Amino acid sequence: MNIKTKIIFLSFIIPSILGMFVGITVYYTSNDIQDSFKSFVFDFQSDQNDLYEIRFNMLEVTEHIFANIVSSNIVSSNIVSSNIVSSNIVISNSNFEKMYFHANSFSNRSQNSNDLKQIQLSEQITQNVNQMEQTSSEIISILERLSELNIKLESSEKTFMQISEDDTKFSKIYLHNGLILNLIEAITRIHLIDTDQEFSEYSHIKEKISSIFWSVDEKKIIDEITNITDEILSNKITLSQKLSEFKIIDNKFKNLLINSNEIIKVELQIAEDKLQDSINQSILILFLVVIITVGFSVMICTFFAQRFLKPLEKLTDATSKVSKGNFDVTFDKFGDDEFGKLSKSFELMLDSIKTSQEKVEEQDELLQIKNLKLEAEILEKQKKLLKAERFSAIGELSARIAHDIRNPLGIIRTSMENIKVKPNDPEFVKKSMVRCDNAIRRITHQIEEVMDFLRDSPLNLKNVGLSDLLKSIISELEVPDGIKIILPTNDAIVLGDKVKLQSLFYNLIINAIQKLEDNGIITIKIFNEYDSMVKITIEDDGESISDDIILQIFEPLFTTKLKGTGLGLAGTKKIVEQHRGRISVTNDPVTFTVFLPTLK
Amino acid sequence: MGNQILLVDDDVELLDAFKDSLEIRGYDVITAINGMDAFEMFQKNQPCITFMDIKMPKMDGYTSFSKIKGMYNDAKVVFVSGQQNIEKSEIAKNNGIIEIFEKPVSSEKIVKTIQENGC
Numbered sequence: 273m274n275i276k277t278k279i280i281f282l283s284f285i286i287p288s289i290l291g292m293f294v295g296i297t298v299y300y301t302s303n304d305i306q307d308s309f310k311s312f313v314f315d316f317q318s319d320q321n322d323l324y325e326i327r328f329n330m331l332e333v334t335e336h337i338f339a340n341i342v343s344s345n346i347v348s349s350n351i352v353s354s355n356i357v358s359s360n361i362v363i364s365n366s367n368f369e370k371m372y373f374h375a376n377s378f379s380n381r382s383q384n385s386n387d388l389k390q391i392q393l394s395e396q397i398t399q400n401v402n403q404m405e406q407t408s409s410e411i412i413s414i415l416e417r418l419s420e421l422n423i424k425l426e427s428s429e430k431t432f433m434q435i436s437e438d439d440t441k442f443s444k445i446y447l448h449n450g451l452i453l454n455l456i457e458a459i460t461r462i463h464l465i466d467t468d469q470e471f472s473e474y475s476h477i478k479e480k481i482s483s484i485f486w487s488v489d490e491k492k493i494i495d496e497i498t499n500i501t502d503e504i505l506s507n508k509i510t511l512s513q514k515l516s517e518f519k520i521i522d523n524k525f526k527n528l529l530i531n532s533n534e535i536i537k538v539e540l541q542i543a544e545d546k547l548q549d550s551i552n553q554s555i556l557i558l559f560l561v562v563i564i565t566v567g568f569s570v571m572i573c574t575f576f577a578q579r580f581l582k583p584l585e586k587l588t589d590a591t592s593k594v595s596k597g598n599f600d601v602t603f604d605k606f607g608d609d610e611f612g613k614l615s616k617s618f619e620l621m622l623d624s625i626k627t628s629q630e631k632v633e634e635q636d637e638l639l640q641i642k643n644l645k646l647e648a649e650i651l652e653k654q655k656k657l658l659k660a661e662r663f664s665a666i667g668e669l670s671a672r673i674a675h676d677i678r679n680p681l682g683i684i685r686t687s688m689e690n691i692k693v694k695p696n697d698p699e700f701v702k703k704s705m706v707r708c709d710n711a712i713r714r715i716t717h718q719i720e721e722v723m724d725f726l727r728d729s730p731l732n733l734k735n736v737g738l739s740d741l742l743k744s745i746i747s748e749l750e751v752p753d754g755i756k757i758i759l760p761t762n763d764a765i766v767l768g769d770k771v772k773l774q775s776l777f778y779n780l781i782i783n784a785i786q787k788l789e790d791n792g793i794i795t796i797k798i799f800n801e802y803d804s805m806v807k808i809t810i811e812d813d814g815e816s817i818s819d820d821i822i823l824q825i826f827e828p829l830f831t832t833k834l835k836g837t838g839l840g841l842a843g844t845k846k847i848v849e850q851h852r853g854r855i856s857v858t859n860d861p862v863t864f865t866v867f868l869p870t871l872k
Numbered sequence: 873m874g875n876q877i878l879l880v881d882d883d884v885e886l887l888d889a890f891k892d893s894l895e896i897r898g899y900d901v902i903t904a905i906n907g908m909d910a911f912e913m914f915q916k917n918q919p920c921i922t923f924m925d926i927k928m929p930k931m932d933g934y935t936s937f938s939k940i941k942g943m944y945n946d947a948k949v950v951f952v953s954g955q956q957n958i959e960k961s962e963i964a965k966n967n968g969i970i971e972i973f974e975k976p977v978s979s980e981k982i983v984k985t986i987q988e989n990g991c
Contacts, residue, residue: 363882598934675927677974678974679886680885680886681881681976682886682977683886683889684976685977686889686893686979689893689978690892690896693896693897693979694896703892704889707885711885
């Protein structure tokens with residue numbers, strides 16, 4: 273397997289393992305969380321549903337009970353009310369069955385949920401349902417009894433009314449008739465109105481009746497009626513007691529159910545806590561899995577990297593040996609991957625280097641020989657070129673010198689011929705002789721200029737006062753009338769060759785004069801403010817020098833004048849440089865600036 | 873056309889010596905120190921023959937010659953030069969320059985040229 277495949281394999285397998293671990297963990301954790309949350313939500317909803325059902329049935333029961341009480345009070349329709357009561361009993365019983373069913377299912381879930389409050393609640397609910405059932409059955413039995421008594425009372429009253437009619441017929445108890453009627457009225461009022469006043473009235477009439485003598489039949493029926501009424505009254509008292517009991521239970525129950533919502537919400541809280549726990553747990557697991565897999569992959573990579581890189585290290589060692597010139601390098605085979613191929617080609621390369629090095633050494637010698645030959649040729653050619661250049665320079669210079677010498681020669685020749693024509697005129701002869709003399713001097717100067725430039729005579733260093741030097745130069749010059757030369761008022765002493773410095777300033781001043789032709793002002797200034805140098809400027813108010821000329825003005829053989837060797841300014845520059853100074857030229861106004869070393 | 877002889881050269885010493893050599897032989901000599909000067913002098917005096925240097929400031933001998941020749945077709949001009957431009961000299965020869973002398977030239981040659989041209 274080559275390295276590319278190995279790297280691809282590793283880069284594929286490690287993330288795959290990591291991804292698998294993480295995926296499985298996340299899948300299981302999320303499923304767990306989902307299931308438990310679902311079951312909690314289901315429990316909560318069932319609890320709510322059961323409690324709702326219980327409450328609904330409780331309200332039904334309460335409603336029926338009160339319906340029975342209302343119906344049982346209506347004396348005239350006792351038969352109907354007795355029927356209603358019995359039907360209501362059936363309904364109530366079915367309600368209680370349902371209540372028990374829901375209370376039981378709630379109780380079962382409460383046992384599962386492990387919440388003490390909820391268990392308590394369910395116990396209380398069951399207990400209350402029991403109490404409620406018991407009380408309601410008691411109430412119903414009282415109501416049944418009341419309804420029986422009412423029927424009895426009615427028949428007794430009928431009997432009584434019969435006897436009363438007979439009495440009236442036979443005028444036996446006529447005197448007591450009013451009292452009996454009062455009693456019946458009192459009984460009816462107790463039934464209908466049922467207040468303490470009616471009760472005391474009834475008791476009062478009952479006392480009165482018992483104090484009066486009655487026939488046996490009368491006595492029997494009156495006792496019967498009063499007994500039934502008393503029983504009804506006592507039953508009614510019990511009923512009111514039971515009803516208040518029932519109301520208390522009912523209220524308790526209501527409160528219990530109202531509060532129940534708060535209690536069962538705990539389930540949701542638990543579900544939320546559990547969810548949070550599960551999430552925390554999954555994060556922890558995820559974290560651990562990531563750490564483990566990263567560690568694992570680092571280990572694998574390190575192992576393989578070492579395995580992969582070992583041949584590379586060996587090859588690096590080998591190449592460094594080779595680079596130091598040691599070609600006898602051997603190393604193990606590395607298999608058939610890139611390193612194997614590299615090592616093979618490296619071996620091949622080494623072989624070819626060895627052979628080519630030998631060749632190179634051979635060729636190197638040949639090359640060296642060739643090189644020497646070439647160098648000799650170049651030297652020769654350079655010599656020839658230099659010679660040619662020199663010839664061309666000599667040619668130009670010769671032409672210049674020839675031209676400049678032809679004029680004075682012409683003067684000498686013509687003057688000599690003139691003397692031959694007029695030898696007896698002494699003034700004419702003298703004039704001609706002076707002309708010859710001047711012409712000879714001109715030729716001499718030309719030759720000196722050339723010789724000055726060509727000769728490298730050593731400097732004869734002395735302290736030279738510039739002011740005196742300039743004055744002596746000016747006195748030797750023939751300055752045209754229109755040209756004014758302003759000399760510096762200050763002085764400076766430079767360390768230099770007096771003769772050469774004379775030639776230097778002579779050249780610069782004569783150049784300026786020739787440039788101005790007939791009129792103008794030449795100003796010479798000396799500046800002393802530099803450390804080890806003196807600056808001298810020679811300025812003229814003539815035309816400026818054009819830009820293309822100013823650059824080559826100091827080059828030898830360059831001239832704009834029709835006459836001259838073209839060596840004047842070149843010689844000037846040479847003198848300045850020999851003194852280790854500097855010379856330059858600027859326009860506006862045209863100024864030649866010379867720096868010369870001083871004594872400081 | 874008069875019988876004067878015009879000498880043109882920017883080298884005043886040479887001009888003076890040249891002038892002397894002709895004057896002692898009885899010629900009427902006038903002088904000019906550059907090409908421009910020479911052209912003006914020619915217009916003014918119309919000399920019989922002109923001896924002219926070539927390299928001169930302001931206007932050189934070739935230009936001056938062509939200007940003179942352009943205005944006076946029968947003008948007789950001789951160049952006396954220290955250094956000549958071969959091409960321009962050829963043009964001058966084709967345009968009627970009488971002679972081109974190289975400096976230094978003998979008085980004899982000058983006089984002979986004057987006589988040949990009937991001055």
